């Protein structure tokens with residue numbers, strides 16, 4: 001089957017998303033590929049489609065995320081694909097059965113946790129069956145420069161070389177700095193891979209830092225939530241204790257809120273997640289444990305109540321807003337002591353016993369470097385989007401026009417020469433949804449909506465949808481309601 005036929009017949013989609021086709025062509029053509037695709041950007045199709053284009057051989061997917069594995073296998077089975085996972089959640093008899101079926105070549109796609117590669121039964125399987133494609137998900141875990149280093153990932157390169165016939169290798173991750181990217185290629189022993197990074201910038205997301213006193217945080221949170229009544233919001237906290245406390249507080253104040261963290265029983269977590277997906281719960285108060293494998297497109301706002309530990313964590317969690325492409329808001333609430341508190345947690349965290357003391361020291365140092373980057377994020381007067389995007393080694397313009405730094409600058413920027421001081425305040429009567437405006441960088445646009453209560457307006461340009469402060473942005477040099485050059 002061709003890639004299009006698999007896409008249509010198995011997955012029911014008509015078109016590939018950005019970058020997918022490029023990676024699929026490489027893998028199907030026998031070339032290693034490294035894909036850096038945002039969460040929700042369709043990473044899994046990049047290996048599932050080539051896995052199903054041929055009838056022979058199996059695809060092995062290595063993933064550290066056990067719950068995600070299960071979800072993906074269930075989804076594949078529902079589409080009629082013979083798939084299985086081999087991990088520690090299976091009972092010995094289930095595992096034996098899955099192994100036996102795998103040995104008979106009954107599966108097309110097998111998901112395994114990285115530690116499984118070393119086991120004799122898996123080695124046996126790898127020799128008996130031809131692995132045509134090896135896909136490494138969360139590939140940043142191989143690097144000590146990454147945020148989730150897993151020593152088991154270091155065995156992948158060796159496993160690959162031990163196979164009778166080397167499969168094509170695909171590596172995927174949502175976030176990777178330049179150092180991590182280099183490590184992925186080197187440590188997984190990739191052979192001149194085709195590489196692509198897509199969708200890194202999310203123009204529909206507004207990024208904001210809001211400085212508040214510790215005592216004012218709860219009020220600031222409620223004020224933000226007040227803008228999103230009847231809409232879905234995630235509030236991330238750094239500790240389970242804060243999650244429990246805030247969720248309770250919000251519930252007593254009448255919010256449809258729920259708590260989610262790894263300390264809660266599995267059925268409670270599942271219930272909370274389902275209620276959020278079905279819009280019975282509007283505010284999900286959670287630790288970083290929430291979000292993996294959850295694909296809710298219409299989350300309108302992601303609030304960080306505490307300082308995230310790294311730009312990687314922040315960008316991934318904030319990126320759960322606005323997956324549907326409509327405007328989303330990502331706000332970091334920051335109190336004076338937050339950075340020190342985050343640093344304390346980091347310095348006093350239990351080191352991973354699987355690591356050598358040198359590895360532990362190295363990782364602690366990297367953790368601090370990442371936290372310092374977050375600290376600068378809260379301090380910078382420069383564009384927040386630029387700060388994040390450049391951190392990941394991508395190019396970004398100096399100003400985005402859609403973050404708290406850029407909007408602040410627009411407010412304080414002197415007016416355009418053709419709107420001299422003393423000119424009467426702008427007549428706003430023509431500034432209505434549907435009206436045309438011009439932006440210095442984005443060109444001509446149409447006002448999609450205005451919300452005077454939130455001081456926000458949304459403008460659709462030829463390539464992007466942007467939010468601006470209303471009416472402030474119209475007084476800036478950047479956005480104008482009169483066609484430039486006319487005056």
Ligand SMILES: [Zn+2]
Nearest residue numbers: 383400403406
């Ligand atoms: Zn900006």
